[in-house]
Amino acid sequence: MSMKSDTTVDRRAQIQTLLNEQGVVNSQELAERFEVSLMTIYRDLDYLQEQGVAKRQHGGAVSADRFISPLKRSLRESQNVEAKRLIGRWAAEHLVNQIDDSLIVDSGTTTLEFVRALPDVPINVMVNSLDALSILAIHKNTNVYALGGELRKDVMAFEGAITTDNLRQCHFSKAFISADGIDLEAGLTTTNEQRARLTRLMAEHAQEVYLLADCSKYGKRSFRTFFHFDRITAVISEADVPELYKQHFRQHDIRLIEVSDDGK
Structure with a gap:
């Protein structure tokens, strides 16, 4: 539908309204x-980005409120702590075969809570997070493996070419992953290209893929998509997942587990 505007100011105001309503x-x-x-639209989007309203991306722009920038490690760890603990504890109690299992776990803050809740049982667990390694180091029965490679000191996790080469040699029954943003169009996104590549590879080398995500991640997108929803076995969140996402998961046969405070 044509919405020809008389002035640049009017057009930019209407684009801002569209961004607020649609997010992209x-x-x-x-x-x-x-x-x-x-070229006129490019100038409009550049202007809106300068005003802090939009973030330019290939083919258009997203709302600045919807775009996630990298956060300092301490800030990431302090956000939505109780929800992350609830999700991580439920996943560790209900999704792990305590007799024989092989897991790959990414370096997110929610998956770190999953690692904290893992029982000390004879299973194989591979991680790329130094924090996760330090937690698992006291386990006497668990076989713990580190991916190794280049250490990203901002997140204290191994990533890069050596890390992915090591991962290609391994296979797992389950991958437990997190995301910086979950968006119906963009899929699962993260702020870092290396992490996107590594998480994608984790999913490729696992029979089942579990996304652990608190509700603050829904409707947000970040720099890089690592894969879309069709790769996910199940999503574990606390209650109050937006209805639009519930419908999407149902339509694509993705199991959604909403964990409440009573553990159900």
């Missing part, structure tokens, strides 16, 4: 909608 806009669609050139 496409440059080509905007050009057609307002009957202007792509």
Whole structure:
């Protein structure tokens, strides 16, 4: 539908309204909608980015409120702690075969709570997080493996070419992963290209993939998509997952487990 505007100010205000309502806009669609050139739309989006309203991305822009930038490790660890503990504890109690299992766990803060809750039983667990390694080091019965490679000191996790080469030699029954953002269009996203590549590979080398995510991640997107929802076996969240996402999971036969304070 054409929405030709008389002035640049009007057009930019309407684009901002679309961003607030939809969270994302496409440059080509905007050009057609307002009957202007792509270069004009690019200038509009550049302006909105300078104003802190939008974040430019390939093909358009997303709302700045919807875009997740990298956070300091201490800040990430302090956010939604109780929800992360609830999710991690439930997953450790209900999704791990305590007699014979092989797990790969990523370096997210929610998956770290999963590691904290793991029982000391004879299973194989591989991690790329130094924090997870230190937790598992006291386990007497668990076989613990480190991926190794280049240490990212901002998140205290191994990533990079050596890490992915090591991972390619291994296979797991289950992967437990997290995401910086969960978006219906973008899928599962993260702020770092190396982490995106590593998480994607973890899923490829696991028979089942479990996403552990608190509700603050829904409707958000970050720099890089690592895969879409069709790769997920189940999603474990606390209650109050947005209804739009519940419908999406049902339509794509993805099991959603909403964990409450009573552990159900």
